[in-house]
Amino acid sequence: MEEREKDKGKGAERWTAAIANLTETASNLDSLQKLLIKKAVYVDDETFAKASLSSEQARAIKVLEQRVENLERELDSAISAAARARSEKRQAEAAQKAAELRAQEITKELENTSKVFELHMDELHAKQQEISKRDKEIKLLEAIIQTLGGRGSLSAED
Secondary structure, eight states, X not given: OHHHHHHHHHXXXXXXXXXXXXXXXXXXXXXXXXXXXXXXXXXXXXXXXXXXHHHHHHHHHHHHXXXXXXXXXXXXXXXXXXXXXXXXXXXXXXXXXXXXXXXXXXXXXXHHHHHHHHHHHHHHHHHHHHHHHHHHHHHHHHHHHHHHHHHHHHXXXX
């Protein structure tokens, strides 16, 4: 119940404010009408047509100027975007060049490592042949020793 009374009170306040606004608007309209009557200039149809044409042209010029300003802003934005794109392209090219140089360095390093590996392999083969040769010499000497040792034991027995 109390809420209804509050709503009614608010509604009455709104109506009062609306009526006050309408009264003020009517007063403003009367003042404007009196001002126009005092300062109005009456012209013939030809002068009015020329003034209307001038007014339309002025509005069209203003619209075109705004369009030019918008296009200039878009152009500035496009120029900035192109500058950023060029900068990014230069950075990408620099990064690609650095990557290519690094790839060349790694390739050279791999080639050098491969050459060193080949040298080590050749050296290992040479060592292995030398070991094999010495192993054969050792076996030959062992066989000679056994033969001599066998003769020595045969001579000792005789």
